[in-house]
Amino acid sequence: MFKPAHLRRQSAATTALRICTAALRLVFQAMLDIRLIREQPDFVKSRLLTRGGDDAAKIDEVLKVDAERRKAETALQQLNGDRKRLSKEIGGKRAKGEATEEIEARVREIGDQISLLNEQTAEADEQQKDLLLGIPNLPQASAPVGKDPSENPVVRSWGEKPELKEPLDHVALGTKLNLFDLERAAKLSGSGFICFTGAGARLERALIQFMLDLHTREHGYLEMSPPFLVRRECMVGTTQLPKFEEDMYGLEYGEIFLAPTAEVPVTNFHREEILATSELPKKFAAYTPCFRREAGSAGRETRGIIRVHQFDKVELVKITTPETSYAEHESLTADAERVLQLLGLHYRVIELCTGDLGFGSAKTYDLEVWSPGQQAYLEVSSCSNFEDFQARRMNLRFKDAEGKNRFCHTLNGSGLALPRLFAALIERYQREDGSIAIPEKLQPYFGAAGIR
RNA sequence: GGUGAGGUGGCUGAGUGGUCGAAAGCAGCGCUUUGCUAAAGCGCCGUACCCCAAAAGGGUACCGAGGGUUCGAAUCCCUCCCUCACCGCCA
Numbered sequence: 297m298f299k300p301a302h303l304r305r306q307s308a309a310t311t312a313l314r315i316c317t318a319a320l321r322l323v324f325q326a327m328l329d330i331r332l333i334r335e336q337p338d339f340v341k342s343r344l345l346t347r348g349g350d351d352a353a354k355i356d357e358v359l360k361v362d363a364e365r366r367k368a369e370t371a372l373q374q375l376n377g378d379r380k381r382l383s384k385e386i387g388g389k390r391a392k393g394e395a396t397e398e399i400e401a402r403v404r405e406i407g408d409q410i411s412l413l414n415e416q417t418a419e420a421d422e423q424q425k426d427l428l429l430g431i432p433n434l435p436q437a438s439a440p441v442g443k444d445p446s447e448n449p450v451v452r453s454w455g456e457k458p459e460l461k462e463p464l465d466h467v468a469l470g471t472k473l474n475l476f477d478l479e480r481a482a483k484l485s486g487s488g489f490i491c492f493t494g495a496g497a498r499l500e501r502a503l504i505q506f507m508l509d510l511h512t513r514e515h516g517y518l519e520m521s522p523p524f525l526v527r528r529e530c531m532v533g534t535t536q537l538p539k540f541e542e543d544m545y546g547l548e549y550g551e552i553f554l555a556p557t558a559e560v561p562v563t564n565f566h567r568e569e570i571l572a573t574s575e576l577p578k579k580f581a582a583y584t585p586c587f588r589r590e591a592g593s594a595g596r597e598t599r600g601i602i603r604v605h606q607f608d609k610v611e612l613v614k615i616t617t618p619e620t621s622y623a624e625h626e627s628l629t630a631d632a633e634r635v636l637q638l639l640g641l642h643y644r645v646i647e648l649c650t651g652d653l654g655f656g657s658a659k660t661y662d663l664e665v666w667s668p669g670q671q672a673y674l675e676v677s678s679c680s681n682f683e684d685f686q687a688r689r690m691n692l693r694f695k696d697a698e699g700k701n702r703f704c705h706t707l708n709g710s711g712l713a714l715p716r717l718f719a720a721l722i723e724r725y726q727r728e729d730g731s732i733a734i735p736e737k738l739q740p741y742f743g744a745a746g747i748r
Numbered sequence: 749g750g751u752g753a754g755g756u757g758g759c760u761g762a763g764u765g766g767u768c769g770a771a772a773g774c775a776g777c778g779c780u781u782u783g784c785u786a787a788a789g790c791g792c793c794g795u796a797c798c799c800c801a802a803a804a805g806g807g808u809a810c811c812g813a814g815g816g817u818u819c820g821a822a823u824c825c826c827u828c829c830c831u832c833a834c835c836g837c838c839a
């Protein structure tokens with residue numbers, strides 16, 4: 297039986313140690329810049345306040361811990377300096393054959409103080425890190441202020457709602473034409489899984505191929521086929537962890553996770569690197585399955601294939617300089633929209649208001665495709681600019697014109713998520729005789745005959 | 749999975765207990781020489797954090813990560829991670 301190394305059982309002690317060292321490593325990476333918090337606490341608080349919630353209150357706590365931390369650190373450095381100097385003195389005296397017992401005793405004393413202060417400093421460090429890891433990104437200045445999804449403004453829309461006579465929804469259509477089998481999928485994996493069958497599986501594959509070709513050939517993205525399993529550090533880098541661990545699938549053996557989106561492996565591809573300005577922006581397109589527990593989100597909105605634990609997605613990722621990230625954000629969104637346009641599907645673009653913005657995002661556009669069967673808009677893409685929030689966590693930098701290392705900006709957006717696109721597509725192109733037409737641009741990938 | 753060898757600055761690579769943040773070379777930046785090119789010579793050239801109102805300046809940490817021994821660790825010990833090679837297994 298094939299058994300990768302990371303799946304092998306490890307002792308509890310080993311695993312605990314790993315988790316522990318991983319946590320300590322985090323201490324050296326901040327999410328929001330501590331200096332910004334220090335220098336402009338009121339600005340940071342007022343921006344956080346627009347998200348709702350009590351994150352602004354955490355700022356005072358961070359400042360308090362930060363002051364304590366620095367005080368301890370300064371004292372520690374002083375002692376370290378003393379020890380260093382005296383130790384060298386011992387070396388010198390020994391070389392000359394002089395007695396050193398007295399100095400050695402003093403240094404030993406200093407050493408004791410150092411270990412004590414060391415503990416204090418490390419503790420304060422960790423405390424500060426935990427606090428910072430839990431604070432979301434600042435919404436961009438232009439982001440519309442609002443408290444929930446009802447306040448997300450519609451930015452633009454494309455196409456028209458089609459006029460169909462008594463359209464079926466995708467579950468009815470898919471069942472009738474044997475495009476997927478939800479009941480048998482449950483037999484395999486439980487509720488919330490799809491098994492595409494026959495023409496349905498073929499349509500899924502055709503859509504993936506169509507989108508990848510579009511983005512790589514016409515929009516200039518580099519195709520990636522990354523691992524689906526990623527280390528904890530990567531999940532922290534793109535902000536799925538530590539805050540949203542209950543939504544992720546972790547493997548029982550080893551600290552490794554099923555990626556909830558290609559954003560994780562692809563954005564982390566250059567983690568801990570210093571890129572040259574000339575190689576930016578980097579643009580990646582990747583198809584992967586995505587795995588999400590979405591614990592506790594069952595209920596409404598989950599009918600059929602709309603919300604599942606495993607789904608396919610083509611993801612777009614960009615790494616840019618701070619100067620260009622907002623222009624790149626617009627073009628990334630346009631690249632995703634192009635898929636819907638070429639498929640002739642009516643959609644609208646909304647911008648997330650501050651209260652609905654994701655944890656790491658500074659600005660987000662959602663693309664919502666029209667579902668004739670449900671008479672509703674379905675989210676098929678979320679295009680976000682994280683500014684330097686993720687880059688800070690993963691220590692992803694570039695060397696600017698002056699030779700200074702600065703954090704990159706990272707962006708991503710679905711281009712697009714498959715099940716909902718699939719659903720909207722078959723609903724839109726159903727014909728009165730019960731068959732489904734294939735839009736022209738997709739015909740080279742699927743065939744022109746349609747599904748019947 | 750087994751065995752072995754390794755992980756040092758942008759790169760190559762020295763360094764086995766003290767004055768090593770770390771030789772040397774390459775690359776890069778500046779200057780000198782020069783008709784041009786080439787070459788030669790000289791100098792500069794890591795990151796993070798802390799102190800300082802700021803600049804200047806000073807300090808601490810960092811040689812894969814964490815811990816330990818020691819007056820003192822890149823150097824010794826332990827654990828882990830990763831890379832490479834060979835063997836085994838496997839789609």
